[in-house]
Amino acid sequence: MKLRRALSLSAATAALLPVAMAAAPVSQAADAPVPTCTEVSQGKYHENTFVTRAFGIPDKLTPSTRWTLFTTTLTNASSMEVESFKLTAWALNIDDDMDHAYLGRYIDLQYWDTSLHLWKTLRGSRAPVPAPDTLKPRTSLHVQMRLRLRGDVPMKPGEKIYGEVNVGGTWVNTSRNNCVGQTRSGGAFWAEKG
Secondary structure, three states, X not given: OHHHXXXXXXXXXXXXXXXXHHXXXXXXXXXXXXXXXXXXXXXOOOOOOEEXXXXXXXXXXXXXXXXXXXXXXXXXXXXXXXXXXXXXXXXXEOOOOHHHHHHHHHEEEEEEEOOOXXXXXXXXXXXXXXXXXXXXXXXXXXXXXXEEEOOOOXXXXXXXXXXXXXXXXXXXXXXXXXXXXXXXEEEEEEEEOO
């Protein structure tokens, strides 16, 4: 008889255990997982640690031998030091017409090398620009740039192409599973051949 009661009690306990666990308070739930890099990059988590500004980018860019100067500023507005920082620059078309994809190849882009006191030409898309490996909290990085649209650009007279020039920074975000953080500073313009 005692054996039968013990078996019945065990069976009842086993049947009620999942119900009791499902009704457990939230405080006993497991910790939430650290978000993945994709979740962070898709904006699910607000992680904007940089403030950016650009000055001097023209509204209209026409073929010329003259340079247009502009400055970009990237500021680490966070309370954390940014590590493995890399800086790149690029110019390209941003309209939806794939026939205009050539635009970036006809824009000369240079940065001011502060150590050598001379302009240096950037080669290729997303060309590297010298920058410190780390940026301390509340530190700004100012980059002097210049650009021009070359005369051999294969645009038709009167044609307009919507373009963009940017200076971008990337870094390893150790607070989010070593995701790559990124920011950019720049602006848009209309490329036009008269």
